[in-house]
Amino acid sequence: MVSRTTETYDPSGLLAGGFPVFVEKATIADSVALAAGAVLGRITTGGKYLLSASGASDGSQAPKAILAEAADASDGDVEALVYVAGSFDVDKLSFGTGHTAASVATALRAAQAPLFLVSPVA
DSSP: OOOOOOOOOOTTOOBOSSOOOEEEEEEEOSSOEEOTTBEEEEOTTTOOEEEOOTTOOSSTTSEEEEESSOEEOTTSOEEEEEEEEEEEEGGGOBOOTTOOHHHHHHHHHHTTOSEEEEOOOO
16 A cells, blocks of 8 residues: 655755745845845835845835745846745744844734744744
């Protein structure tokens, strides 16, 4: 008899909990090198993603995605995978200027985004 199992592979340790995960390809705007777990905002004009900073005024101030893999955009735009749904270990995320775990969680809830920040249980 054949047996099937489903397992989760998460080399970054970003995922936390059982909420369904959805990943899509996105353009990371020319800026800096970002590590997996960077909280990203989407620029309204053009739809590219940047590290979300609360003081931005181009749309990227609103958190929209979490970078699934390291992306080096220091020499120009790059394509990368981003999470647009899932639950994530807050300790593994990086936040842009002016953002904290609390401010990002509040913004995601207000936008009804299916991204959840989870504090690990000790």
